[in-house]
Amino acid sequence: xRLFTTxxxxxxxxxxxxxxxxxxxxxxxxxxxxxxxxxxxxxxAINTRGAxxxxxxxxxxxxxxxxxIMQYVAGLAPxxxxxxxxxxxxxxxxxxAMNFIAGELHKTGYGPLFRPGLTEDAKAAQLAIIDSKLAWxxxxxxxxxxxxxxxxxxxxxxxxxxxxGWSKKFGHDLTRFPKVEALRARVAARPAVQAAMRAxxxx
Numbered sequence: 566x567r568l569f570t571t572x573x574x575x576x577x578x579x580x581x582x583x584x585x586x587x588x589x590x591x592x593x594x595x596x597x598x599x600x601x602x603x604x605x606x607x608x609x610a611i612n613t614r615g616a617x618x619x620x621x622x623x624x625x626x627x628x629x630x631x632x633x634i635m636q637y638v639a640g641l642a643p644x645x646x647x648x649x650x651x652x653x654x655x656x657x658x659x660x661x662a663m664n665f666i667a668g669e670l671h672k673t674g675y676g677p678l679f680r681p682g683l684t685e686d687a688k689a690a691q692l693a694i695i696d697s698k699l700a701w702x703x704x705x706x707x708x709x710x711x712x713x714x715x716x717x718x719x720x721x722x723x724x725x726x727x728x729x730g731w732s733k734k735f736g737h738d739l740t741r742f743p744k745v746e747a748l749r750a751r752v753a754a755r756p757a758v759q760a761a762m763r764a765x766x767x768x
Contacts, residue, residue, distance in 0.1 A: 566590040567621040568634075569611060571597050572765040573734075575631055575671060576618035578727040580765065582635045582720055584757035586642035592764055632663050635720045647720050655716045662705070662713045662721040666728055670698045675731045692737050699729070699742045706744040711751060718752075726752040 568583055570576035570592055583590050593602055600608045600615045612619040612629055620628045620637070628634055639647035649655035674695045678688065702725065705713055713721045726749055732739050739746050752758055762768045 566623075568592045569595050569602075569608065569617050569619040569621070570765060571595050571617045572767055574617060575727060577730075577761060577765065577767075578720075578724040579618040579620065579631050579634045579638070580761040581723040581727070581758050582638045582647060584761045584764075585647055585723070585755070586638050586645045588638065588642050594765070631724070632667050635663075635724065639720055646717070649714065649716055649719065655714050658714050659719045659721050662702075662719075663724055665698075665701070666721065666724050670695070670702075670725075671728050674698045675728060675735075678731070678735050688735070692735070695732075695737065696741070699739075699745055703742045703744050706748065712748060718755075722748060722752050723758065725749075726758070 566583075566588065568576070568579060568590055570580050571594065574597070580592060583592075595602060595608050595617050597615070597617065602608055609615045611621060611627060614629070616629070618629070618631050618634055620634045622628060628637055636648065639645070648659055674691075677683070677691050683691075702713065708715070712718050713725065725745070729739065729745060729749060731737075739749075759768065
């Protein structure tokens with residue numbers, strides 16, 4: 566399998582999942598602006614939308630969208646424990662958290678901050694929106710759990726780690742969310758996370 570990723574963007578979550586899984590794969594860096602791979606070839610020959618992540622399962626078989634890729638990887642490597650058992654309430658809770666991160670935090674939370682020409686007032690308003698989303702995630706851990714799902718680490722935690730990492734880029738203060746910060750520290754310490762970030766030149 567080949568994962569197509571770009572440092573500093575959402576595809577890191579898929580890279581983390583693959584490193585956690587123990588599956589054999591290679592990671593290829595995509596220049597998103599030029600839509601090219603390291604050898605200069607056109608990335609759009611792999612993913613016509615030119616976006617990351619994309620997972621080439623075999624030649625001609627490509628899966629896109631981070632949440633789909635992560636759950637596919639978890640299904641291929643059940644022994645890695647990246648997702649709770651199929652049909653369990655904890656699995657539904659993981660999917661609940663991942664859908665929230667994808668739709669509310671990723672796309673409508675941090676996403677608008679990447680738009681060029683954003684005014685300071687607009688940025689401040691957007692950061693307030695992010696705060697409201699993080700507050701819900703903070704509340705999930707009010708019962709003392711270490712991760713977003715009470716049974717332990719799942720794909721959702723790697724995804725939250727990836728997306729909330731953008732706060733630093735935009736000068737956003739995460740200290741108001743101590744449980745989220747503590748989760749981020751736990752995730753950052755995982756060997757698979759270190760391996761994914763090192764492979765992308767992020768550490």
